[in-house]
Amino acid sequence: MAHARIRLAADERAVALVTSWLESFCNRHRLSRAVTDVVCLSLEEVVSNIVEHGYERQAGRFSIELHCDDRALSVVIEDQGKPFDPTLAAIPHDDGILASRREGGFGLRLVRGLMDDVVYQRAGAMNRLKLVKLL
Amino acid sequence: MKIETRSVYDVLVVDMSGRLDSMSSGDAGDRIVDIARGEHKRVLLNLEKLEYVSSAGLRVILRGAKLLQGNRGELKICNANGLVRNVLETSGFNSLIKVYDTEKEAFSAFAA
Numbered sequence: 001m002a003h004a005r006i007r008l009a010a011d012e013r014a015v016a017l018v019t020s021w022l023e024s025f026c027n028r029h030r031l032s033r034a035v036t037d038v039v040c041l042s043l044e045e046v047v048s049n050i051v052e053h054g055y056e057r058q059a060g061r062f063s064i065e066l067h068c069d070d071r072a073l074s075v076v077i078e079d080q081g082k083p084f085d086p087t088l089a090a091i092p093h094d095d096g097i098l099a100s101r102r103e104g105g106f107g108l109r110l111v112r113g114l115m116d117d118v119v120y121q122r123a124g125a126m127n128r129l130k131l132v133k134l135l
Numbered sequence: 136m137k138i139e140t141r142s143v144y145d146v147l148v149v150d151m152s153g154r155l156d157s158m159s160s161g162d163a164g165d166r167i168v169d170i171a172r173g174e175h176k177r178v179l180l181n182l183e184k185l186e187y188v189s190s191a192g193l194r195v196i197l198r199g200a201k202l203l204q205g206n207r208g209e210l211k212i213c214n215a216n217g218l219v220r221n222v223l224e225t226s227g228f229n230s231l232i233k234v235y236d237t238e239k240e241a242f243s244a245f246a247a
Contacts, residue, residue: 015157044189106226107190113225
């Protein structure tokens with residue numbers, strides 16, 4: 001069972017710091033490229049959301065915990081930004097028409113589609129999101 | 136992230152390689168907007184060497200495709216592999232912009 005935790009400022013450097021931290025964890029524990037990439041993608045989406053929408057680019061902090069065993073890699077992200085439940089948030093309907101397609105919604109679809117489990121909890125002032133990728 | 140262009144008949148092929156993510160999407164976006172506003176109306180993104188694309192990267196491609204369409208042009212995608220193909224399908228992006236297996240198939244579709 002491997003475990004790691006990081007706590008960072010929710011600013012414009014956050015995504016780069018998180019992705020390189022995740023990459024080294026995955027390399028250290030010999031996780032496949034495929035698993036590393038999809039978890040990295042999901043974390044990029046979640047952390048960008050926290051910076052841009054959760055804290056609306058104001059000062060704030062968030063933490064990420066990784067747990068890995070033979071069965072799965074689990075990621076728990078906690079922040080105190082605006083409440084946001086990615087398991088329920090509406091995704092723009094796609095009618096296949098390019099001209100009218102808004103730019104948002106791809107990230108949410110990716111997180112829900114690439115992870116095996118996505119669980120959201122609002123505890124007091126805290127958003128707590130758990131992502132699970134089976135190995 | 137590297138973007139190279141080559142002209143094949145009247146199609147501008149854009150070879151993208153590396154990672155198109157939140158960190159690289161600013162510069163890549165500027166380049167794609169320049170290409171979309173350029174003289175070529177038919178643009179083909181060849182993603183064979185693209186290793187990673189996040190939603191920030193998809194938004195950049197979407198912006199380019201819309202600009203081109205507004206200019207009576209068209210953008211198509213080909214040769215997406217592994218993770219990139221998975222992202223295009225999972226995000227539903229392939230329902231907005233046609234994705235072809237090979238350059239040849241994309242060229243034929245432009246000509247049709």
